[in-house]
Amino acid sequence: MLQEQAPGTGLILGKAGDLLNWSRKNSIWWMAFGLACCAIESLMCLNTARFDMDRHGGLLRNTPRLSDLMLVAGTLTHKMADITEHLYEQMPEPRYVMAIGGCAINGGPFYYDSYTVVRGVDKIIPVDVYVPGCPPRPEAVMFGIEQLKEKIIARGMIE
Numbered sequence: 001m002l003q004e005q006a007p008g009t010g011l012i013l014g015k016a017g018d019l020l021n022w023s024r025k026n027s028i029w030w031m032a033f034g035l036a037c038c039a040i041e042s043l044m045c046l047n048t049a050r051f052d053m054d055r056h057g058g059l060l061r062n063t064p065r066l067s068d069l070m071l072v073a074g075t076l077t078h079k080m081a082d083i084t085e086h087l088y089e090q091m092p093e094p095r096y097v098m099a100i101g102g103c104a105i106n107g108g109p110f111y112y113d114s115y116t117v118v119r120g121v122d123k124i125i126p127v128d129v130y131v132p133g134c135p136p137r138p139e140a141v142m143f144g145i146e147q148l149k150e151k152i153i154a155r156g157m158i159e
């Protein structure tokens with residue numbers, strides 16, 4: 001990170017890639033993609049005063065073209081699969097996906113054996129963070145955001 005101070009100056013030295021990643025992890029613009037009850041129980045809480053994604057630099061956007069992170073919450077049906085992929089393709093790189101709840105992770109506790117249900121969002125698009133639960137508590141989603149931040153720093157965006 002930005003840890004070196006140039007001797008005898010007020011300058012702090014660091015790599016441009018580290019600076020970029022630092023700013024990325026602290027300004028994650030997110031798109032809510034709610035498909036079922038997890039969207040109400042977990043996702044909507046993020047914008048409330050109690051959890052307040054804004055203080056983590058997160059900003060809710062309603063378009064994939066301005067979003068870094070897609071939060072998929074709920075049951076993904078085959079009918080929605082193409083739309084999900086299409087939304088993902090519209091997001092600029094680097095883009096991230098979080099699967100929230102059992103349904104988004106593997107089809108869920110109730111509908112996993114239905115012919116209409118995709119058994120996990122990662123069958124359609126790559127997922128970076130999984131937040132298990134039915135539904136997960138909002139605190140778990142916030143923890144997932146912190147895990148994503150670590151992943152952003154570890155991944156290195158400029159090769």
Ligand code: SF4
Nearest residue numbers: 037038101102103134
């Ligand atoms: S994991 Fe549970 S709460 Fe979440 S969408 Fe599925 S059934 Fe609903």
